[in-house]
Amino acid sequence: MLAVHFGAGNIGRGFIGNLLYQSGYETVFVDVNDELVSLLNERKQYTVVLADQSQQEQIIKNVSAINSSTDAEKAVDMVAKADLVTAAVGPNILPFIAGTIAEGLRKRAAASDAPLNIIACENMIGGSTLLKEKVFEKLNEDEKKQFESRFGFPDAAVDRIVPNQSNEDKLMVKVEPFYEWAVDQTKIVGTKPDVEGITYVNDLKPYIERKLFTVNTGHAAAAYLGYHAGVPTIDGAMNNPAIKEVIEGAVKETGDMLISKYGFERAAHEAYAAKIVNRFTNPYISDEVTRVGRSPIRKLGPKDRLVSPAKQYHELTGDIPASLTKVIAAALLYDYKEDPEAVTVQETIASKGLEQAIEQFTEIPAASELSKAIISHYENMKK
Ligand SMILES: NC(=O)c1ccc[n+]([C@@H]2O[C@H](COP(=O)([O-])OP(=O)(O)OC[C@H]3O[C@@H](n4cnc5c(N)ncnc54)[C@H](O)[C@@H]3O)[C@@H](O)[C@H]2O)c1
Numbered sequence: 001m002l003a004v005h006f007g008a009g010n011i012g013r014g015f016i017g018n019l020l021y022q023s024g025y026e027t028v029f030v031d032v033n034d035e036l037v038s039l040l041n042e043r044k045q046y047t048v049v050l051a052d053q054s055q056q057e058q059i060i061k062n063v064s065a066i067n068s069s070t071d072a073e074k075a076v077d078m079v080a081k082a083d084l085v086t087a088a089v090g091p092n093i094l095p096f097i098a099g100t101i102a103e104g105l106r107k108r109a110a111a112s113d114a115p116l117n118i119i120a121c122e123n124m125i126g127g128s129t130l131l132k133e134k135v136f137e138k139l140n141e142d143e144k145k146q147f148e149s150r151f152g153f154p155d156a157a158v159d160r161i162v163p164n165q166s167n168e169d170k171l172m173v174k175v176e177p178f179y180e181w182a183v184d185q186t187k188i189v190g191t192k193p194d195v196e197g198i199t200y201v202n203d204l205k206p207y208i209e210r211k212l213f214t215v216n217t218g219h220a221a222a223a224y225l226g227y228h229a230g231v232p233t234i235d236g237a238m239n240n241p242a243i244k245e246v247i248e249g250a251v252k253e254t255g256d257m258l259i260s261k262y263g264f265e266r267a268a269h270e271a272y273a274a275k276i277v278n279r280f281t282n283p284y285i286s287d288e289v290t291r292v293g294r295s296p297i298r299k300l301g302p303k304d305r306l307v308s309p310a311k312q313y314h315e316l317t318g319d320i321p322a323s324l325t326k327v328i329a330a331a332l333l334y335d336y337k338e339d340p341e342a343v344t345v346q347e348t349i350a351s352k353g354l355e356q357a358i359e360q361f362t363e364i365p366a367a368s369e370l371s372k373a374i375i376s377h378y379e380n381m382k383k
């Protein structure tokens with residue numbers, strides 16, 4: 001069985017590649033990082049280390065890589081031949097891999113009528129659906145009709161904390177033991193890929209919202225408030241009682257919204273949330289606030305981990321989510337110079353004013369209750 005995985009980064013090697021190997025796949029990574037590609041081709045294996053007391057090591061074998069910026073045709077050929085295609089490149093990069101996938105599907109369709117599933121494993125709602133849209137933009141009308149039934153783009157929710165790596169061995173990746181990978185089985189074509197660790201579900205929405213609005217909301221809270229307080233890592237932020245209180249408050253607000261929306265049992269959801277927040281304290285992981293806070297424009301987006309639950313909570317209860325609005329204010333204060341999105345946010349606030357910037361990035365209307373609450377937190381935090 002051949003899997004083609006776009007993005008040989010932290011989650012690509014540390015999670016998806018790991019499970020694919022355990023499930024008996026040969027994996028070809030497609031990336032644009034020449035160092036990673038060369039090392040994977042030289043060694044044909046890499047090590048995954050569990051970030052817990054055991055420090056257990058697993059050797060991931062049967063891997064190779066293609067640099068799609070210098071060897072695009074080879075990547076196209078691999079997609080044409082694959083039994084499964086996955087991706088973990090980041091939401092903003094999906095449009096850039098769509099052309100290679102479209103070409104690969106075209107080549108495949110010309111040679112056989114074998115179905116294929118393409119699963120984007122990104123932290124966003126509807127990642128594979130977005131990838132499908134971008135792939136379909138490259139097709140003609142006949143191809144669209146033919147590909148619609150032959151190729152599946154099931155959405156997914158993936159969860160495993162994989163920090164930036166600073167190991168001497170550039171391929172080695174340290175990962176937390178916990179993982180979860182849920183895939184929408186209603187969009188699968190042909191036989192369901194037999195990948196150890198995938199949970200197939202009929203309705204992905206509760207899974208992806210629960211994950212994004214608990215793990216990633218709490219994580220973003222730790223990152224932006226930690227950065228504001230001058231704390232460099234997530235576990236460091238968790239050690240600050242005032243920050244921990246806001247993280248827990250944000251997760252409580254998203255929890256109230258999720259419980260009401262999806263009918264989750266309160267005790268079970270609270271146990272889930274407590275387990276998640278505890279993962280942020282893992283002493284075997286050093287996760288930089290600047291990794292977790294990366295791309296603040298994406299994270300301030302109306303469908304993402306901060307604004308969507310804040311709006312939904314407000315609509316549901318009529319109340320202002322005090323912690324979520326504080327985290328949004330902290331995200332607006334995030335001025336890390338090496339993050340181009342943080343620079344743009346700061347320039348926008350400086351040129352258009354805070355209220356207009358909030359509307360532009362979050363789609364929260366100026367002069368609304370939510371906007372006023374964010375501005376109030378922002379001004380207090382700036383003092
Ligand atoms: N790291 C985590 O804890 C984690 C957990 C769950 C989900 N995710 C999601 O997984 C995705 C990847 O995150 P990551 O942490 O692995 O990031 P990363 O930066 O470590 O990996 C991304 C990889 O994509 C490659 N890439 C960039 N442009 C490309 C292109 N055009 N074609 C092919 N490859 C390209 C990069 O070179 C890099 O190796 C993101 O959507 C993230 O939200 C991450």
Ligand SMILES: O=P(O)(O)OC[C@@H](O)[C@@H](O)[C@H](O)[C@H](O)CO
Nearest residue numbers: 123158159160161162216219292
């Ligand atoms: O990957 P991002 O930028 O969407 O979010 C940063 C982290 O919150 C994220 O990578 C988590 O580590 C991951 O989602 C855990 O499953």
